[in-house]
Amino acid sequence: MSEKGKTQDLVTKLYENRDLTDEEFKTLLETDEYDEALFEKAVQVRKEHYGDKVYLRGLIEYTNYCKNNCNYCGIRKSNQNLERYRLSKEQILECCKEGYELGYRTFVLQGGEDIYFKDEILCDIISDIHREYPDCAITISAGERSKASYQKMFDAGATRYLLRHEAADDSLYRKLHPGTMSLDNRKKCLFDLKEIGYQVGAGFMVGAPYQTTENLIADLRFLQELEPDMIGIGPYIKHKDTPYKWFSNGSMELTLRLLAILRLMFPYVLLPSTTALGTIDPQGRELGLQAGANVVMPNLSPVDVRDKYTLYENKICTGEESAQCRSCLEMRVKAAGYEVVTDRGDVKR
């Protein structure tokens, strides 16, 4: 078979089977030879399932306090070089109000693992949002909690939960995280969330310190087992106040390749083109859409706290000029040829 025939073959096989052998995934991941065919197919599949629609989710970064010490993360507990903040319920509701007026019907409350936000406090906020905006989907991203806690938040009105698994390989997981955290517990949280009935998002960083191709394949296998509704991936980006500041950033090319692979493996999945991707390349998020992504998450947080939610360096959409992140992002999405959608945009299984 000709070289061209071979490349089409592997991509076609992934498209048809939604799966490949480990060895085939390795081939696909380790060269750029298949990229063109891969992106083309991924865009086709996204179109089949979602048309040209790109879903907007209003992101509210409500606290940068965190009890954990992940080796890659800028808001890790031992980072003393960071001014900490937490939004009040009133501030959070104000963000929702602003978002609602702009048409947003999904709010994502994301924060560090902040012990201040006990179940009672978080649930009170969730029920208030739910009462005021019953037509909106409430997504929580607040890290690992007990199943009882997840249940209470669900009962209060949250229906979606984002918790990246970060690394499905145990030894990589342990390199990235402090001894107080474990992959087993991470997985347990994800399955608890599913059992309760949440739409669940998992995911990982691309090019994380020590990550190998085999590790990435383990991530794909874990996702097959979990069958999440959403998958968040983005390049690892270093932060000067972390132990891993010496590692280089993940690459855009590999991130795009993985987005396309994920689209072919999980045709229905909600796949964000992330802020991290937009941070390593000014055109990153647009290119993410051309590789099969179908969600973007403009920042709705108050402008004065934006530069404090610094998971990594040079994060975009944090300056004064980004007060209108929403219109900026909407413009970008439209300019890239997509239709901006602000409704709830539930997963289409």
Ligand code: 5AD
């Ligand atoms: N670079 C890229 N992504 C990061 N995250 C945390 N720190 C970094 C970093 N340095 C990601 C994690 C987390 C999500 C909210 O942000 O995957 O789950």
Ligand code: FES
């Ligand atoms: Fe956020 Fe442009 S997309 S400021």
